[in-house]
Amino acid sequence: MRDLAVPLKLALTLWMAAAAAIHLYFGGFGFPEPITMRGFHLLVFVPPLFLLYPARRASPRHRPSLFDWLWAAAAAAPHAWVMANWDVVSDRMEYVDPFTPGMVVLSILAIATLLEATRRAVEVGLAWMVIASLAYMQWGHLLPGVLNSRAFTPEEILEASWLVPTAGGVYGPLTGIVATTIAVFIIFGAFMQGSGTGRLFGNLGAAIAGRYTGGPAKVAVITSGLFGSMSGSSVSNVITTGAITIPLMKRIGYRPAVAGGIETAASVGGALMPPVMGAAAFVMAEITNIAYAEILVAAAIGAVLYYFAILVAVHVEAKKEGMAPMPAADIPPWREVAQDAHLVIPIAVLVWLMADRWSGNFAAFCATLAMVGIAVLRRRTRMGWREVLESLAQAGRTMAPLAVSIAGAGIVVSALTATGMVVALGGIIKDIAAGSFPLLLVLLAVAVLVLGMGLPTTPSYIIAAAIGVPQILDLGSQALGLPPQALLLPAHLFIFYFAVLADASPPVAAAAFAAAAIGKASPLVTSLHATRLGIAGFTVGFAFLYDPGIMMRGSPGAILLATAIQVVALTAICAAYAGFLLRPMGLVARLLLAAAGLFAAFYHGVPDLLRLAVGAAVLLLLAGLPLLAARRAGRPRTVTGGKTPGPP
Structure with missing residues (x-):
């Protein structure tokens, strides 16, 4: 991002703040016509990206060039036209009414500027995926076999990508959910940071875990989980909390790559943690037509297990290396934590309103106003007009890259749907699986991890869900004996978890690369550590489909059993x-423990009680034998006559 001169920097700050404020107002008092709202959303957020982000490394760093201004003007034109002609767009019959030459020009401008903005501000990989989707629509009819599609005219391609708001494309439902609910939650997250809630989370994590073995790492886990739930971006989470926690972890003895891996695993997991869960959860609610509150309930245990596993891994690693807690001087007293405790009230307001089935955007609107009002109670958290302005501007700067990435994902989804590629790719995976539901899930997990290499979590989830969920519903209903509707939410959560983990998995892991830069470590090694620390994401992802208790479905006994299996399995793994369980273990013991943990986590071909019994028995055996041996070794030896030898 450019470091702009003061006049333009101030102007863009005011622009972003005003755009966010209007979104917030709409969230509380109602949105205009869908196409008008989507056009406005892209109009206010796409053009500034060309002024904030340089085109090349050699571009001016403190001012936009003339070409940047031209790009910004070109980006504004199609969205301004849509806003001015919303009734024409809403009333026209798609693929029936003429797609005029003027619409052709505007659609080309819209797609070209979105691609360039995505390349600059998001990921070049997503831009190339959009280009590949458009190319497939143009030339897919020349490909053989299952890849063959019908022929599209250039006008049909442009119309499907730009002006079919009911099905997808730039103004499709995905842009709609970002312009409404997600935007207001991003504003709420920005106000949480501006009020000092991030400080509360950091101090709370340090006060809870700082005085224990491996304290800085545990602080990183707790803080990143709390902060990540509101930030919505694993990379920004790593940069914000990792700048403090990674150096602390290195100082007490963690290797740089391990410290970076801990921060990465904890940061990406923020998207799994209720009550916000990042942008993708709102998209999930839109796609599935399942209430957001129901998604939060279903995801709660899995999120706790994810962080439980990281804490276990951090603890045993610290015990093995004999690491010290945080220095006492760095641990805040509880009275300092209590000085910010009132900031949890707006979060409680958010959770209460959503549990009471108010819309997400209205709940976030009320919580944002509550944050400003509650922050006034103490001087250290009070938000003046400067803090409010900066929070709004920060929300706008966060929303702008998300706006173009979601619009690009909408083009990809539109192309996949129009060409039938969703069915073709799903058919290929299904054919390879050859009727095996476990193999299908493994193939889909790998496909989502690969797809997520160059994409942010939300578009990665959107595209993968379009391909994978129908296959899970089809084959899973046969394998598990459940109706497709019962598998809808588990299938989406399965895809969602692996889309989140892709940010931490090698070879391309954006969050791990950010952590590696802070820790001065190898990005590849850092991502490998992040992957093994995030092992719960893999086990819980599969459990959503095989163990419904993990989603709080079924009797209390079923819920406890599913949770206990995961606790035992993750502890063992x-x-x-x-190589440490109360004390160091040899290779044979480690292999036996790993096998028991993997059996409990993944082997669903036996009764659940047997999985739990095997995992728990091996875990207790390997934990108890060394203690028993140590106790025997510490007993005084007996001699003839039953007397014990005295001191020499």
Whole structure:
């Protein structure tokens, strides 16, 4: 991002703040016509990206060039036209009414500027995926076999990508959910940061875990989980909290790559943690037509297990290396934590309103106003007009890249749907699986991880869900004996978890690369550590489909059993990798413990009680034998006559 001169920087700050404020107002008092709102959303957020982000490394760093201004003007034109002609767009019959030459020009401008903005501000990989989707629509009819599609005219391609708001494309439902609910939650997250809630989370994590073994790493886990739930971006989470926690972890003895891996795993997991869960959860609610509150309930245990596994891994690693807690001087007293405790009230307001089934945007609107009002109670959290302005501007700067990435994902989804590629790719994976539901899930997990290499979590989830969910519903209903509707939410959560983990998985892991830069470590090694620390994402992802208790479905006994299996399995796997369970373990014990953990987590061909029993028995055996041996070794030896030898 450019470091702009003061006049333009101030102007863009005011622009972004005003755009966010209007979104917030709409969230509380109602949105205009969908096409008008989507056009406005892209109009206010796409053009500034050309002024904020340089085109090349050699571009001016403190001012936009003439070409940047031209790009910004070109980006504004199609969205301004849509806003001015919303009734024409809403009333026209798609693929029936003429797609005029003027519409052709505007659609080309819209797609070209979105691609360039995505390249500059998001990921070049997403821009190339959009280009590949458009190319497939143009030439897919020349390909053989299952890849063959019908022929499209250039006008049909442009119309499908730009002006079919009911099905997809630039103004499709995905842009709609970002312009409404997600935008207001991003504003709420910005106000949480501006009021000092981030400080509250950091101090709370340090006060809870700082005085224990491996304290800085545990602080990183707790803080990143709390902060990540509101930030919506794993990379920004790493940069914000990792700048403090990674150096602390290195100082007490963690290797740089391990410290970076801990921060990465904890940061990407923020998207799994209720009550916000980042942008993708709102998209999930839109796609599935399942209430957001129901998604939060279903995801709650899995999110806790994810962080439980990281804490276990951190603890055994610290015990093995004999690491010290945080220095006492760095641990805030509880009275300092209590000085910010009132900031949890707006979060409680958010959760209460959503649990009471108010719309997400209205709940976030009320919580944002509550944040400003509650922050006034103490001087250290009070938000003046400067803090309010900066929070709004920060929300706008966060929304702008998300706006173009979601619009680009909408083009991809539109192309996949129009060409039938969704069915073709799903058919290829299904054919390879050959009727095996477990193999299908493994293939889909790998496909989502690969797809997420160059994409942010939300578009990665959107595209992968379009391909994978129908296959899970089809084959899963046969394998598990459940109706497709019962598998809808588990299938989407399965895809969502692996889309989140892609940010931490090698070879391309944006969050791990950011952590590696802070820790001065190898990005590849850092991502490998992040992947093994995030092992719960893999086990819980599969459990959503095989163990419904993990989603709080079924009796209390079923819920406890599913949770206990995961606790035992994750403890065993983490301890086996570290080679430490109360004390160091040899290779044979580690292999046995790992096998028991993997059996409990993934082998669904036996009764659940047997999985739990095997995992728990091996875990207790390997934990108890060394204690028993140590106790025997510490007993005084007996001699003839039953007397014990005295001191020499």
